Amino acid sequence: MLPDSPFPAAVQDAVAVYVHLVRSGVPANKIVVIGDSAGGNIALAVARWVRDHRQVPAPGGLLLLSPWCDPSRCFPDCLHSYVPRPNPEDYLADAPAARRLLVTSLLGNKPHEYLSSPYLSPASSFGPHGSFDEFPPTFIHYGDAERLIDEIEALVCGMKRDRVDVDVEKTPDAVHDVLMVRFWNENVRTHIYRRICGWLDGGVKRAG
DSSP states (O other), rough: OTTTSSTTTHHHHHHHHHHHHHHHTTTTOOOEEEEEEEHHHHHHHHHHHHHHHOSSSSOOOEEEESSOGGGGTTTSSTTTTOOOOSSSTTTSSSOOOHHHHHHHHHTTSOOOOGSSTTOOTTGGGGOTTTTTTOOOOOEEEEEEEEEEHHHHHHHHHHHHHHHOEEEEETTTTTTTTTTGGGTTTTHHHHHHHHHHHHHHHHHHHHHO
């Protein structure tokens, strides 16, 4: 947990669990790596590590819920610069001081340039062509009233460009990580869960 364990500690932990499962006999194509918000960032990094290092087979899918996929957007020039995110009605904190604390906690003693790594900011400028090559089938949910909308849509564009099998559910008027907001319209939340379950059912069929 931040700030005691900055990048790449969380990615290393998640990769270790994934590798242990696969080497213990769990079929990789039956594993779905799930992450919401900052957990979505970690899930993307796990998929990238598996793709880059090729020590174990790729997971059967990625399920990303309002993923935080471009921390570099917070401070594009230096830790003191500030570019407001859209949708100020969202509950997600976006004040410059909060951003600075989050990003410096994430980096620890590493230089600011680490934010440009695709392991931290995979959606930054979509990444180079091929950045998402061989990523597993992916389901992405987000709302059109959330702070992270721009970077999530950049992620979707990058994945589609690299021909990832990506399924997107964009919920009108939904804030960040709306499935965690218990007082939200239950019909809306139920629809999202049904879409997720339908996608997971498709993954089961793909896994045989």
